[in-house]
Amino acid sequence: MKNRLFRCVMAAVACTILISGCAKEEPAPPEGYVEIDTDPEDVDDTVVPEEELHFAEAVPYTGDEQKEDTTVTASESGEDNEKDDKASADDSEEADGKDKDKDKESEEYLPGYKTEEEWKERHTGSVSYIWEPTVIVSIFIDEEEDVWTKDEKQKILDICNIGYGFVDEYMEENYDTDVELIYDWTEDPELAYSVRLYEDIPAYVTTEQERYLDDLELGWVSEIPYRELCLKYNTSSIGFLYLVPHEGCSYTSMHFTDDGSNIWNEGSLMYLQDMYSDTLEYETPTVFAHELLHLFGAEDFYASAEVFSKETYDTLAKECEDDIMLRTFIEVDGVYTTFPDEVYGEITPVTAYLLGIGDDNIVKDIPELKRKEAACFPGSVYDRPF
Numbered sequence: 544m545k546n547r548l549f550r551c552v553m554a555a556v557a558c559t560i561l562i563s564g565c566a567k568e569e570p571a572p573p574e575g576y577v578e579i580d581t582d583p584e585d586v587d588d589t590v591v592p593e594e595e596l597h598f599a600e601a602v603p604y605t606g607d608e609q610k611e612d613t614t615v616t617a618s619e620s621g622e623d624n625e626k627d628d629k630a631s632a633d634d635s636e637e638a639d640g641k642d643k644d645k646d647k648e649s650e651e652y653l654p655g656y657k658t659e660e661e662w663k664e665r666h667t668g669s670v671s672y673i674w675e676p677t678v679i680v681s682i683f684i685d686e687e688e689d690v691w692t693k694d695e696k697q698k699i700l701d702i703c704n705i706g707y708g709f710v711d712e713y714m715e716e717n718y719d720t721d722v723e724l725i726y727d728w729t730e731d732p733e734l735a736y737s738v739r740l741y742e743d744i745p746a747y748v749t750t751e752q753e754r755y756l757d758d759l760e761l762g763w764v765s766e767i768p769y770r771e772l773c774l775k776y777n778t779s780s781i782g783f784l785y786l787v788p789h790e791g792c793s794y795t796s797m798h799f800t801d802d803g804s805n806i807w808n809e810g811s812l813m814y815l816q817d818m819y820s821d822t823l824e825y826e827t828p829t830v831f832a833h834e835l836l837h838l839f840g841a842e843d844f845y846a847s848a849e850v851f852s853k854e855t856y857d858t859l860a861k862e863c864e865d866d867i868m869l870r871t872f873i874e875v876d877g878v879y880t881t882f883p884d885e886v887y888g889e890i891t892p893v894t895a896y897l898l899g900i901g902d903d904n905i906v907k908d909i910p911e912l913k914r915k916e917a918a919c920f921p922g923s924v925y926d927r928p929f
């Protein structure tokens with residue numbers, strides 16, 4: 544197992560990218576955050592369904608032998624897909640036979656998209672359009688000294704319910720768009736998993752640490768029967784929550800179109816508590832909603848993201864002043880203030896446009912936001928200044 548993860552990590556290191564969008568504009572990361580230990584030998588790569596910790600009737604993934612084989616194949620998907628692409632180009636008999644087998648397998652698991660290749664032609668990343676049913680899988684990360692409690696997990700689900708409920712209602716009322724998010728693991732235990740990590744995830748993750756974590760996440764996701772979940776819920780849109788049992792600054796890793804299929808699975812690393820809150824209150828529903836919209840193609844609107852020009856950020860600050868992509872907290876008399884029981888803010892037409900709703904007129908004053916394709920991040924993460 545360890546060996547496989549190590550290979551997977553190494554393969555991913557070669558082609559991986561990572562990007563983050565910390566929802567907070569200020570303040571700067573604190574001094575002295577914990578350096579992550581980047582030795583893969585220290586990592587326990589065991590991923591187990593929530594059979595012990597689960598509240599509902601657990602349905603641990605045991606699959607038949609063939610399905611288990613498929614899962615293993617998927618665990619090296621980054622490498623294999625590249626091989627498949629090359630094999631197709633060669634068009635050799637042997638490769639052709641292999642491809643047919645692969646296609647057959649993919650057809651079985653990706654409803655609505657005949658092959659994995661077609662799935663990835665959409666450029667949206669694994670989380671596609673906000674109007675498609677989307678499965679969100681929760682992966683609770685237990686650290687050596689810090690393990691998720693049942694109450695904390697329930698708290699996170701409660702916060703999800705508020706944040707995701709807001710997006711659902713807002714999109715329906717304002718944009719006549721039905722949102723269907725499938726994430727409640729009390730209803731379906733297959734939507735939540737635990738992993739054990741014998742090192743601590745820092746509260747503020749640097750770019751280098753993000754890349755390391757992205758590789759770990761790739762390994763975890765490969766152990767989850769996510770294609771079966773797609774089949775079960777008749778969708779090919781799937782995202783992941785990596786949940787950390789302490790305070791920190793949450794962020795999202797997105798797919799970029801020019802980076803091909805290397806990093807396809809999109810997910811958000813979410814902390815239990817907000818590191819910027821003096822009282823270390825729980826992460827807020829607003830941040831959960833903000834990170835969710837990233838998965839569907841929304842950009843950060845605050846200037847410190849440093850992706851667009853100053854002019855664009857000035858316009859966004861004016862036109863979208865209450866957008867949750869601009870700010871997830873407010874300052875009241877200079878005090879950092881968040882809202883634990885509600886989402887405080889809007890999803891403006893500019894954000895809706897990035898999700899794929901509305902035409903280019905919406906961004907006529909903000910040409911840098913114009914999209915050739917909806918609901919995806921154009922370019923490559925390497926072009927971005929993070």
Ligand SMILES: [Zn+2]
Nearest residue numbers: 564565566843
């Ligand atoms: Zn963000």
